[in-house]
Each structure stands twice: as C-alpha cells, then as structure tokens.
Amino acid sequence: MANSVIEVKDLEKSYKELKALDKVSFEVKKGEILGLLGPNGSGKSTTIGCLLALLKFDGGEVKVFGEEMTPESYEAKRKIGVVFQDVAVYDELTVAENIDYFCGLYVKNRAERKKCVEDVIEFVGLGDFKKFRPKKLSGGLLRRLNIACGIAHRPELIFMDEPTVAVDPQSRNNILEGIKKLNKDGATVVYTSHYMEEVEEICTRIIVMDKGRVIAEGTADELKAGVSIGEKVTVEGEVSRRVVEELKKLKGVVNVEVEDRKVEVVYEKGVSGLSGLVAFLTKNDVKYERIFSELPSLNDVFLELTGKELRDE
C-alpha cells in the first residue's frame, strides 16, 4: 500500500432510497492516470466528492496520501488539484487574476505564485488571453482556464471531473495532451468521463462504474480481453439476404446484424475473420464499398457487463 495515493474501501452513500455508492473499493497508485468510466449517474462524481471530503458518506473509508481524508486535512488538500465539471471562475477577474486568486489559496509566497501562474498560462495556451475576462473567451478556452485554476499550484494528485464536456475537438485534444504531460511530469491523475475513447486514450488503468458499483477494473486491454466476443467486421454495400444467411454459417461467426446497407459480423474471441470474410465476399460476387475490422471496445465491455451501451446513456 506504500505506493498508493488513494485507498477507498467499502464506500457507501445513499440519497434517501437511492444507493449512490454501493461498497466502492479501489486504489490509485502513484504516477497513474486512473479513469473512472461510467454513464451519467453511475457514481463517478459522488465518488470524487467523497474522496475530497466534500460529501457526507454512510460507510467505508477514504485515505489520501496514507491519511484518512477529512475536511480538516489541509496538508493533503494542499497537494491536491481539482478540475470540476462546471467552469468555476469569476467573471469580474481577468484570466491571469482568476488563476492567481485560486493559486493563492494554496501558495502564499508571491514570487512563487507568480511563477506558477505564468507557467500554467503557458501550459494551457492562454498566453494571448491573460487580460481577457472569462465572458470574452470561447467555450474551449474557458475550459482551459478552468483547468489552469485547478492545477496552477502544481499538485501531486489531480482530480479531473469530466473536463472535456461540451468542448470542441481541438480543445479536447489539447486538454488530453496536457493531462498526459502533467502525468509525465509526476502528477497522479484521477480522470472521470463517460467518453470511453478519452479514457482509453489517456488512462493507464480504468475502473468501470454503474449504478454506484465498481463493475470492472484493469487496463483497457485487460478489460477488453475479458469480453466473450472477438473481432467485429463491418461491410458496407449491397449484400443479399442469401449471402447474409451464408455468413451466419461461417466458422467462428457468433452474430450477424444487418442495418440498411451495413452488415456487422461478430466473430468468436480469438478468431481473426477479416481475410476470410473478404475471400467469402469475392467468391459470392458481392460488390461492397467499404470493409473494416474493429477489436472489442470499452463499450462492448460495458455492454457485456450491464446489458446496455455506455454511449446510449
């Protein structure tokens, strides 16, 4: 446990009849980017709230940096940075003033704080907007300011609660790259999202949550290895009903689904079907426009675990 930055054991919280967290247990190791993945309402933000000693909980234990986390854990709090889902900045202050204000809640020394502010402005790419008020910033820039306010004091542990919600693709890429850089520089990151692609891209380990419970845990590859299905090949073109029926009889095929001009062929775990499928289609003189193969995604993991799709939530 010496390497653990966060230890959560049997965390429980209810809102009246609703069980928001049901015996949630996990650890976060130093240097990790841990992804908390789950649909809206799965308990990700509630877990973060309990970890930060903001929320009351009914049972369980939360340790951060080896100590029980309480509202009075000021030493621990000084080493933590939080980026909330909602942008939380002052419209009356400029970009630089906002960052300086929030950084000042952690760093008392003015010279040190000035350096922190300058560095983080450069880090999030807001150098040209230092004197702008938040209302003049685009949504993406505002998100970057929100992040800067949360990390300016160079925290060792960073919580990021859905920081890319409603962000354009370019800003999203900047944010994700930034998180990887923070991690490379030594920060441990806890990242919550319901975007599986993001989690898969940046997280070194993933915890999948649903209905307040941890339903799976591991690296992206480990999680995907646990699903029973294998490769999924999609064919776009004119495929006759006879050919579809023939496809279902091919060795290793577990399911075939047709939707308009798209046919999705799912193979057994461990079976590689693309080359065989291409040969079959050629032999049956099927004129297709596009064919591509996908390995199981985190959505498939979620589907198999819960019976519903993550992206549909």
Place this chain on the structure above:
Amino acid sequence: MFRHLFKYNLKIMLRSKEMIFWTLLFPIALATFFQLAFSGMMDATRFDPISVAVVEVGGADEMFAETIRALSAGDNRIFELMDVKDEAAAVELLQEGEIVGFFLVGEVIEVVVRHSGISATIMQNVVDSYYQTGSVVAGILEFNPGALNMELVAGIHTGESVFQDVGDSEDADFTLIMFYALIGMVCLFAAFFGLSVVTETEANLSKKAARMSVSGTHKMVGLVVGLISSFVVAYAEMLILLAFMVFVLGVSFGSQVGWILVLSAVGILAGIAMGMVIGAATKWSDNAKYALVSNMSVVSAFLAGMMLWQMRYVIEAHAPIVNRINPATLITDALYSLYFFDSMDRYFANLMNLILITGVFVLIAYVFVRRKRYDSV
C-alpha cells in the same frame, strides 16, 4: 492569505456592475428622485392641527382634559379643540365633519372617530401615552414620592414626551422619514454582499465555493475575509450616499454625525447577516435568492415609510411588533430620533433592537455555514 483574499474580494465586488448599481447608484438615483418629487412638500406636510372635542362624563379625569387643552395651544399645536356641551353635541359635530373625533372621558378614556386613519391613530396614541406616563408617575408616587421629577409631571401636561414626533418641532419635515427609510433600505441592500459571500464559500451552493473547500485554505477564513470585504464596500457606499444626501441634496441629519455612522455600520451588519441567512438557509436558485433580498429590503423600507411617511404610524397602531423587528424601521426611527430629540433613549432602544436582530441573523447563518461536509454538491 488575508491580504490576498481581501484584495480579490474588493476587486470582484467593485467590478460587479449589477452589485454597484443596486447598492450605490440606485439609492443615489432614488434619493435624487425623492428630492425632486418632494421638494416643497415640507410645507404641505407641516402638521395641520386635528379638530377634536373633549366630552367629560361621570368620574372624568380632569387632568386629561387639561392636557388636551394644552396640546391645543400655540403655533405648533396638535389639536384644534372645539367646545361642546355634551356627547350629543360632539356626535353632531362629528357627523357634520366639523371634528375628526372626540375624547369621551369617563373612568376610562375612549376615542370616538368616524373614520380610522392617521388622525385617529394620533388621538389613540395620545390616550395610550397619557395612561403610560400617568402610570409611571403613579408608581413613583407610590414607592418613592421624593423622586418625582416635576419635569415628568409637566411632560404629561404638555404632552411633550408623546407628541414631539408628530409636530412640536419648528422644522418638522416628514419627507425626512422617506430619506431615512432609504438609508434603512440601503443598509439592507448589504444583504446582496452577505448572500454573495455565503454562496461563494458554501460548497453546496457554487462550484467556486467547492474549489475553496477543497483547497488548503480553511472555509471560515474565506467567509470572514469575505464578510470584512463586504462590510468595507457597503460602508464606503453608505458614506458616499450620506455625503451625497447631505452636500448635494441638502437632507438634514442633525448634528450627531458619530451616532449616524455607528447606526449605519450596525445597519449594514444587519443587512449582511440577513443576506447570509437567505443564502445559507434556503435552497432556491441564485436568482430567486437575489429577488428575495431585493424584495425584503424594499418592503422593509416601505413599512418604514420610504414611499409613504405615515406608514410607520399606521403599523404602530395596528401591528407595533413589526416596527420593533423591522430593521429598516429601526434605522429610520433611530435617525429620526437623533434629528428630533435631545434624548438618546429612543436612538439606543432602536440600536439595541437592531444589534439583537443582527445577532439572531448571525446565529442562524452560523448554524448553516459551520457544516463541513454536504449531502450533495
């Protein structure tokens, strides 16, 4: 930390156009409007004596009739006393509209009027105060006759202790009540600051507060610095408003500047504390809370006489408790008493009530802001 938070709190408050409008520019505009609308009204509002009669029946208290006669003499008299032979004659005058009402003086004193209103209220107040002062004298006579102050006896006779506030002053200008009530409203507008401070330090009320709560800074530090900053800004605005009223509009506040400043400070604290309670104890949206602060402040000032100077007399007659607990009325009455009375008793009574109400607000707010963890954020 104090300097850092204080500096940024001042910046945030002073750059908030909406806040500055409501707490400074709006009151200045309103005061200017009052001055334009009511200049020259002083003559119109100078007290017109109320036509009354006194009817004495069996066991009549002769002292009372004499008191009414005294109050009906001189340039600044309160009553215009009509002579009547008996109750029937008084009723006839009343029905003809020659008198507003009459005092039926027997073992008890009754006030008979055709219509309720400010005149009837004043007549009833005369009777109440007569009994009140009379019982004080009776008490002194019973327990310590030597201590009887002749001035007090004279007071009953002339009615000074009762009637100063309705017309014994050469300069009685009832429009002053409107300006004083405006000061009361501005004090309560400081609730906007109190509400804002609580919203930005309670993690379940805003994400900025959540940021503060998860930082290495104690929430109470943020709260206390926020309240100090609020007080500094609200008090500076009050000084600007007072200076504008005195030097530009020529509103009279008397000569007790120090006590006016003390009253303003306590009034602003009451306003800030009220805002804290509304912010911390209610679960409405921010807009609803700001609307509540604004409405409470205006209604409170209305009841204190900001739009209609007679209002507080009407309240006094029908629901006096409201005047004892309404902060704007307490501020208005304290300013009024400073201007009109030599004695500080009434000022201090109002000030103490205001301090008490502020204390209650602070206690209620503390119950809510002392929370460290929340059910939801």
